[in-house]
Amino acid sequence: MKQTAGISGLFHDPDAVLKAAAELRRAGYRRFDFHTPYPLHGLDDAMGVERTILPWISLAGGVIGAAVALHLQWWTGAVDYPLIIGGKPLFALPPSIPITFELTVLLCAIATVVGMFALNGLPRWYSRWQNDDHFLRSTDDAFVVTVDAEDGHYHPEKTRVLLESLGAEHVRIVEYEDQ
């Protein structure tokens, strides 16, 4: 059965995108987005995108990495199998720094990448917009605005008029096949 994904339109001018984003937000829309071939500076503010919590996830990854590394080196060397090598102490901070640093970076990086994809809901190999020609151009040379049909303010006609008044071209309703 065909379902309506929402309405989409094309932009070519980055300034018009910023203006449209601010206007859509002012009109009360929340479930809209711009699909762009590269990140547009200033669009986050215009759209009112909330700051991501990703840095905290990264921090947590780094802290866990440091804790795991220190614990691993101390427990294996000084507790589980104490073995004096070269007359060195069983555990000391200075020689433990390199591995602590490396594991901090490693777990921080994993947390960042996994966190970024998870927060974005990726990987998800299907998008409601994917069969629309606009969507295909959004990775090439156009900025594509999409307003979800599920948005409270969505109205097939009024939304179209609003988008056109903001300078969007080829505004049209996009449908997808519901399986």
Added chain:
Amino acid sequence: MRTATDKHRQDSWDIDGAGTLAVHPDEIREPLFEGKPALRDVTETVSGVVEGKPTKLWYATITLTGGLAGWGILTILYTIVTGIGVWGNNQPVGWAWDITNFVFWIGIGHAGTLISAILFLFRQKWRTAINRAAEAMTIFAVICALIFPIIHTGRPWVAVYWLLPLPNQMEMWVNFRSPLLWDVFAVSTYFAVSLMFWFVGLVPDFATLRNRAKNAIAKTIWTFVSFGWTGANRHWHRYEKAYLILAGISTPLVLSVHTIVSFDFAVSVLPGWHTTIFPPYFVAGAIFSGFGMVLTLMILARKLLNLEQFITVKHIENMNKVLMATGLMVGYAYGIEFFIAWYSGNPFERFVFINRAFGPYSWAYWTMVTCNVFIPQLFWFRKIRRNLMITWVISIFVNVGMWFERFVIIATSLHRDFLPSSWGYFIPTWVDVSIFAGTVGLFLTLFLLFAKYIPVLAISEVKGILPGAQPSHLHH
């Protein structure tokens, strides 16, 4: 305030309403790209390489490099089956060719991370034209590097127990107090983080290819690896944050990796190795050698893949400046090592350095100094920095010189032991040479596969810095 239409007049010295010059610094600087590429030109140029059929030259080259890699694999098998006695290293030179190659390849990788992380934090826009290829080189170089310590263990299938803290029936653990183990963690972290960084950068470009794909197989592959990237701005928001964090943590990481590699030597008590200058000296040398390799391959790639519009002479000149700066640091380190050897008053220390320059390996020492210190001085001349032929030749000298630097540090410090009765002279065997040639073949093969099947330019990043690509209010 400038309006949207003003953007189209960026190439002229336009006057704004207040009568003052409204010219952005970027408009005075030499442009990063030739002509005025549009967004679509970037998509077409880069995707065109991936979507087109490989050329005859590509097939011919990859046959050659693949053959070399195959020969390397055969000689590695020969080494494992026979034992590492087929190599030339023996007392007193217990570390020789293999560790030289290891350090050489790890160093090559450093340019990629410098370009992708450090230049990103410094907002060097020119990095976007070369970062993808340089990051690819990082990953391939680390793969080549990892081969050497693993096969030097003699029995690679049990090496995992010697390298990683895995529970085993002897209930013993790896020695965390050894710099060699620090190195295991440093290099494997470096590999993993570089790979993730590279992949994150590739996701939007894979999505571009997916949206252009004509046949079902290509579409399936690109859909899968693009993770279903939609380019939604709410996604870009987190993506950019992730990119910034990765750049932020990769910056100390890249400095730490060669620092820890240098600890393999510096933490020992051997004259010639036991020096506090090693960490910065190794890091500078690594970036120097890495840029040498990036230049060697990119000067060829930009020509063969028709990327001259995006990788311009300005990019080459900027890399040459980095090359010269790091080359001077390396030269300074060579000098200061001699000063400290004299200043220490330690006869063994002095002997090692005098022997390095005038002993049996002096030929290697002076090859190193000539390639790394003397020849790059030509880059003081702007004409030479902007001459691609000469730059390419100099980059080859840098590659050779930096290989010799590691060889000089390792072999000359070992071949004169404390007792003259234990003196020796290392000569590589045909197996040593074959395995190194094999890794060169492997590196080039991987690079050729990359250059054909993966976008060689970061499409989304290049688009983001094209003139007029960003909202105009940011020009004020």
